[in-house]
Amino acid sequence: MKRTLMRPDGLPDSASTPVVTPLMPxxxxxxxxxxRLDDQYEGRAAGYTYAREGHPNADVxxxxxxxxxxxxxPGLVVGSGMAAVTxxxxxxxxxxxxxxxxxxxYGRSLRMMRDDLPRLGIETTLADPxxxxxxAAAIRPNTRLVLIEVVSNPTLRIADVEGIAEICRQKDVLxxxxxxxxxxxxxxxxxxxADVVLHxxxxxxxxxxxxxxxxxxxxQAEHAKVIYxxxxxxxxxxxxxxxxxxxxxxxxxxxxxxxxxxxxxxxADHLGAHPLVKRVLFPTxxxxxxxxxxxxxxxxxxxxxxSFELEGGRVMANAFTKGADQIAFAPTLxxxxxxxxxxxxxxxxxxxxxxxxxxxxxxxFFRVSVGLEDPEALIAAFDAGLAAAQAAK
Numbered sequence: 435m436k437r438t439l440m441r442p443d444g445l446p447d448s449a450s451t452p453v454v455t456p457l458m459p460x461x462x463x464x465x466x467x468x469x470r471l472d473d474q475y476e477g478r479a480a481g482y483t484y485a486r487e488g489h490p491n492a493d494v495x496x497x498x499x500x501x502x503x504x505x506x507x508p509g510l511v512v513g514s515g516m517a518a519v520t521x522x523x524x525x526x527x528x529x530x531x532x533x534x535x536x537x538x539x540y541g542r543s544l545r546m547m548r549d550d551l552p553r554l555g556i557e558t559t560l561a562d563p564x565x566x567x568x569x570a571a572a573i574r575p576n577t578r579l580v581l582i583e584v585v586s587n588p589t590l591r592i593a594d595v596e597g598i599a600e601i602c603r604q605k606d607v608l609x610x611x612x613x614x615x616x617x618x619x620x621x622x623x624x625x626x627x628a629d630v631v632l633h634x635x636x637x638x639x640x641x642x643x644x645x646x647x648x649x650x651x652x653x654q655a656e657h658a659k660v661i662y663x664x665x666x667x668x669x670x671x672x673x674x675x676x677x678x679x680x681x682x683x684x685x686x687x688x689x690x691x692x693x694x695x696x697x698x699x700x701x702a703d704h705l706g707a708h709p710l711v712k713r714v715l716f717p718t719x720x721x722x723x724x725x726x727x728x729x730x731x732x733x734x735x736x737x738x739x740x741s742f743e744l745e746g747g748r749v750m751a752n753a754f755t756k757g758a759d760q761i762a763f764a765p766t767l768x769x770x771x772x773x774x775x776x777x778x779x780x781x782x783x784x785x786x787x788x789x790x791x792x793x794x795x796x797x798x799f800f801r802v803s804v805g806l807e808d809p810e811a812l813i814a815a816f817d818a819g820l821a822a823a824q825a826a827k
Contacts, residue, residue: 455494457678461485487666491677498684499639499649502618503631507658509651510665511677515614515634516542517670518648522610522630523581525664526657529555531578536563536593538586538793540612541781547581564724566597573601579608579630584623584731585615588777588801589794590715590741592724592731599627608657614638615767619691620735629653630661637768637803638738640680641690647676690770690806694738697812698804702740704813710750710820710827712798715741738805739767744798750823751776751798757822760815767803772812775801 463482465471473479482489492511500509512518523546527533535547537560547558561572563582573580580602582593595611602609610630611623617638623631633639635647652658665671702716714721717728718736728736744750755763755774764773765780775781777795790796804812 455491455678455681457674458490459674460489485674486669486671489674489677491674491681492672495635495647495677495681495684496649498681499633499635500651502684503613503651504618504622504624505631505651506624506653507651507655509631509649510658510662511635511672512648512650512665512670513672514646514670515540515632515636515648516546517665518632518634518650519543519546519581519612520668521650521661521665521670522579522632523551523556524554524668525661526608526630527551527556527578530557530576532557532559532574532576534559534561534569534572534577534580534607536582536586537561538563538589538591539581539583540587540614541777541784543581543612544782545784563593563598564591564727566594566601569594569598570601570605573605573607577605577607579610581610581612583612583615584621585717585737585739587615588739588741588775588781588799590615590717590722590737590739592717592722592728594727595621595623595626595628595731602629603627615737615739616732616735617687617691617737619688620732620737624651624653626731630657635680637766638691639687639768640683641687641768641770642679642683643766643769643771645673645676645679645683647672647680691738693806694804695736697807697809698738698740698802699736700809701802701804701813701816702742705740705742705816708820710745710824712743712745738803740802740804742800742802743796744800744823746798746823746827748778748797750826751800753826754800754819754823756819758815758819761812761819767801769803770806772805772807772815773803775803777801 474481496509496511551558559572562568599609608629611628612632613623614634614637630652632650635649702714705711706714762773765775778797
């Protein structure tokens with residue numbers, strides 16, 4: 435009787451193939467010889483060695499997002515959206531470099547710009563991405579890259595991506611675009627001149643609040659290699675199971691995006707007509723400060739995000755969230771269910787009140803990530819919150 439070692443002996447033969455990508459959690463991959471392993475590391479053979487350096491589920495997911503973003507060079511899936519930001523900023527910059535960031539980036543991106551990069555000897559400047567001239571004025575001789583979001587978080591301002599891309603081209607500065615809010619359904623930054631594009635896949639792309647992942651791709655292969663090497667060295671590795679779940683989420687992405695976007699437009703108009711609401715921000719509304727740019731840049735899309743400001747500050751904000759108890763009050767976005775976020779107590783809590791006020795985020799300011807609920811039921815849930823806030827006035 436043949437004795438077997440405690441190792442798998444290959445998959446069963448089958449004349450058919452799975453219609454769903456298999457989940458492949460193996461951390462290590464066996465090679466037949468040192469020469470064959472050399473072939474893999476030196477590019478003469480394709481394959482996997484150790485999951486920190488890449489694994490099948492990550493590559494399947496990356497190729498799907500590559501296609502959506504029309505990435506010129508294959509992209510990389512990493513452990514979170516901030517892992518993607520980190521891989522770019524720390525992988526591509528060195529001590530003595532300078533980075534320009536949009537002044538309304540996601541809160542953790544702002545913290546990295548304000549605290550972490552300077553600690554490592556990388557100078558930073560924040561400037562208004564809706565004004566290409568402001569970005570141009572912030573660029574210095576040692577500027578390595580500019581980091582912007584197409585639509586800012588959480589004030590939903592629209593960056594002048596094309597104008598900034600032209601400035602970066604003229605000044606030989608790399609343009610990095612975070613396309614998380616808008617997604618490739620609304621805009622494809624590589625087509626507008628971006629050198630690097632990144633996503634928090636955790637959000638709309640995966641779409642179910644059950645994975646934490648990021649994706650990043652570069653226009654030039656040499657930049658992609660730098661980002662890959664940093665991510666692998668620092669262990670920004672994604673989970674195969676998360677990659678598998680995210681790939682499944684992508685199958686319904688277009689349907690989810692379109693449904694949520696349409697409901698967001700209805701909710702924005704409803705909130706805009708309420709006397710307790712000071713202002714509403716949604717890219718397609720006539721009163722949005724960047725509506726003309728949004729129409730061209732987003733090709734008629736508005737994304738699934740709505741931001742609004744209540745009268746009355748923190749007291750009424752507390753009353754609203756308690757009254758709108760059918761809506762998850764949670765610092766995230768992109769779920770199939772609507773979520774409500776309060777930047778002053780979550781994503782931008784590290785900023786001083788004056789700094790938040792300068793960016794338009796008061797204690798009554800909320801960001802809504804609209805999900806897939808029935809629009810009328812969602813509006814009724816918001817009305818319950820508004821009624822509670824009115825009672826607390």
